[in-house]
């Protein structure tokens with residue numbers, strides 16, 4: 001399996017680029033944010049447990065997130081590989097993912113971090129809030145998500161850097177130009 005993590009702060013463009021990558025490389029896209037939103041929409045027991053946390057801009061506890069992610073991977077036994085988007089967001093999640101993939105004789109091939117500065121992120125998310133009305137895109141909730149990113153998620157980068165798996169790509173510019181840069185990284189594997 002060829003597995004990649006697409007990494008970046010809220011609004012970095014992970015969803016947009018994941019979609020293009022799975023079309024190009026026939027990989028399965030797993031976005032923990034999308035999975036949580038589907039659970040909330042369907043009012044599943046998991047959705048009911050996490051909806052307040054998510055609306056408030058906080059991270060969902062690792063235990064819940066990891067179990068959901070593993071279940072999703074197991075639903076795709078014949079997959080050529082996965083693009084993980086929005087996961088791992090903490091170092092324990094990254095360690096759990098390594099262990100889980102190893103138990104399947106697989107691993108993370110590479111981690112691509114989309115680099116976007118805070119000013120641009122805030123602008124993009126304000127626009128997205130207008131278009132989708134996502135409650136966690138409202139200014140105060142967004143600030144909490146950005147704080148969660150810089151207090152917890154950012155530490156995932158040195159975790160993968162130590163494994164020599166990290167590549168950084170500039171996430172500002174035309175969508176297709178960013179995509180071309182991502183492909184150049186993926187093609188090395």
Ligand SMILES: Nc1ncnc2c1ncn2[C@@H]1O[C@H](COP(=O)(O)OP(=O)(O)O)[C@@H](O)[C@H]1O
Pocket residue numbers: 009010011032033034036053054057058059060061062065085086087088089090093136145
């Ligand atoms: N790996 C994760 N660990 C904990 N919480 C998560 C994770 N992935 C998603 N969430 C929850 O879902 C919310 C939305 O996720 P996502 O759509 O990926 O956001 P973003 O647009 O900020 O990248 C997060 O703010 C968080 O509450």
